[in-house]
Amino acid sequence: MGRWQPGAQQRLQQAALELFAERGFDATTVADIAARAGVTERTFFRYYADKREVLFDGEDGLQRAFVDAVAAAPAGASTTAVIDAALAAGGGFLEQRRSADRHFPRIRAEILAANDALQERELLKMAKLAGALAGALRTRGLDELSARMTAELIVAVFVTAFTRWIGPDEDRGLVDLQLDGLTALRAVLTD
Amino acid sequence: MGRWQPGAQQRLQQAALELFAERGFDATTVADIAARAGVTERTFFRYYADKREVLFDGEDGLQRAFVDAVAAAPAGASTTAVIDAALAAGGGFLEQRRSADRHFPRIRAEILAANDALQERELLKMAKLAGALAGALRTRGLDELSARMTAELIVAVFVTAFTRWIGPDEDRGLVDLQLDGLTALRAVLTD
Numbered sequence: 001m002g003r004w005q006p007g008a009q010q011r012l013q014q015a016a017l018e019l020f021a022e023r024g025f026d027a028t029t030v031a032d033i034a035a036r037a038g039v040t041e042r043t044f045f046r047y048y049a050d051k052r053e054v055l056f057d058g059e060d061g062l063q064r065a066f067v068d069a070v071a072a073a074p075a076g077a078s079t080t081a082v083i084d085a086a087l088a089a090g091g092g093f094l095e096q097r098r099s100a101d102r103h104f105p106r107i108r109a110e111i112l113a114a115n116d117a118l119q120e121r122e123l124l125k126m127a128k129l130a131g132a133l134a135g136a137l138r139t140r141g142l143d144e145l146s147a148r149m150t151a152e153l154i155v156a157v158f159v160t161a162f163t164r165w166i167g168p169d170e171d172r173g174l175v176d177l178q179l180d181g182l183t184a185l186r187a188v189l190t191d
Numbered sequence: 192m193g194r195w196q197p198g199a200q201q202r203l204q205q206a207a208l209e210l211f212a213e214r215g216f217d218a219t220t221v222a223d224i225a226a227r228a229g230v231t232e233r234t235f236f237r238y239y240a241d242k243r244e245v246l247f248d249g250e251d252g253l254q255r256a257f258v259d260a261v262a263a264a265p266a267g268a269s270t271t272a273v274i275d276a277a278l279a280a281g282g283g284f285l286e287q288r289r290s291a292d293r294h295f296p297r298i299r300a301e302i303l304a305a306n307d308a309l310q311e312r313e314l315l316k317m318a319k320l321a322g323a324l325a326g327a328l329r330t331r332g333l334d335e336l337s338a339r340m341t342a343e344l345i346v347a348v349f350v351t352a353f354t355r356w357i358g359p360d361e362d363r364g365l366v367d368l369q370l371d372g373l374t375a376l377r378a379v380l381t382d
Contacts, residue, residue, distance in 0.1 A: 079382040119318075120311035127314055148351050149376045156343035160336070182380075185340045189377050191270040 009047045011037040016054040017104065020111045025051075025118065055108055055118065056125065058097060063129050065093035066154070070136040079150060082140065083182070086133065086154050091161070091175035106166040130155045157181040200238045202228040207245040208295065211302045216242075216309065246299055246309065247316065249288060254320050256284035257345070261327040270341060273331065274373070277324065277345050282352070282366035297357040321346045348372040 015036035019028040030051050034044045048054050069089030073082045098105060112118045133151035142150065161177035164170055170177075206227035210219040221242050225235045239245050260280030264273045289296060303309045324342035333341065352368035355361055361368075 079379045083379075116315070120315050123314035123318055124307070124311050127310075145351070145355075145372060145375045146379055148354075149347065149372055150379050152347035152351060153344075153376060153379065156340065156347055160339050160343060163339075164336075181336060181340055184336045185344060186380050188270045188274075188337055188341050188344065189373075189380060 008037065008039050008043055012039065012044060012047060013054055013057065013104075014101075016051065017107055017111070020055075021107055025111055025115050052118065052121065055111065056121065059125055062090060062093055063132050066090040066129060066158075067132050067136045070133060070140065073140070079142065079146070082137070083150065083154055087157060087178045087182070088175055090154075090158055091173070091178050094162070095174050105162075106168070109163075109166055126155055126159060153185070157185065199228065199230050199234055203230065203235060203238060204245055204248065204295075205292075207242060208298055208302070211246075212298055216302055216306050243309065243312065246302065247312065250316055252288075253281060253284055254323050257281040257320060257349075258323050258327045261324060261331065264331070270333065270337070273328070274341060274345055278348060278369045278373070279366055281345075281349055282364070282369050285353070286365050296353075297359070300354075300357055317346055317350060344376070348376065 012033060016028070016033045019032055019036060023032075028051065030041055030044050033051060033054070034041045037044075048057070066086050066089060069085045070082055073085045077085070094105070112122055130151045133154055134147045137147035137150050138144065157178050160181050161174055164177050165172070165174045203224060207219070207224045210223055210227060214223075219242060221232055221235050224242060224245070225232045228235075239248070257277050257280060260276045261273055264276045268276070285296070303313055321342045324345055325338045328338035328341050329335065348369050351372050352365055355368050356363070356365045
């Protein structure tokens, strides 16, 4: 078996998701995942540090999409325009990823919902995203408070739209649902 | 030693905080905490399930202050008025608690900052607060999306103001700092 196995990572992810859904996260081992994916445990560890990380693959990419969009917005852009650009980039990143497997994010969310430790890991990921966004906004010249509130707003809009997006009967896009949330937030704050 | 010990809970909290700050959270045992507080381990477990819970005492009270204020707002109140009432009640609750020991929340925050698992526990607490607030807002007749966005907004304003409030050089009140955050958020959304 060569070092490079075409599709091994995708097969590992698919196998992990199936097993977590069938047996529960705690009852699934790395050996189980590797066996179902048809690779060795050693191959598993070439891609992931542990079984939990299979569920948090792509985290860096998502954060980069959000943060790069904030940094790339034109110098004179309004904060509203920067928010829109960040949400379009972050939401767009996940829309593209999902096109490979429509059910992945919903099944993943169900696995997370059944396990407090995984939920906490997800919350920490969102807190880190907010921290990174606040940093990028300060770099643009926003004061500390506005940067922090704007970052929290972006993450709140993203998370709320994401939860709707993966619902079984939702056919709208994530970016579209984010705009919906932003509109609702504006209405609430001016009510 | 009688079952009821005046001040035992306060002494346990004080002892735990001192030891966590001195030795770190992981290196401190329940036996250490009980010994420093001058009580038995059995007394410790009468008040707390484990050493971690000493840091999350009062969680229910905070959530109740926020949620009760949402429920108690007059029937025709605008969403903005409900947000203000919730923040005044939640912030006011913590201001009153802090009057007993000004340094407690800052020392607690430093202990949390040094420990990922404690940070995750704190994030879960805030996520639960947002969930409870969204429920109370739906009960008032807000649609699902507005309730969720409003709840996330309240928690974001609270958390951001709280972080400023416990800063060493901050002398403004938590409720006042929350109003500041709300103003910044409004400015950002209309920029």
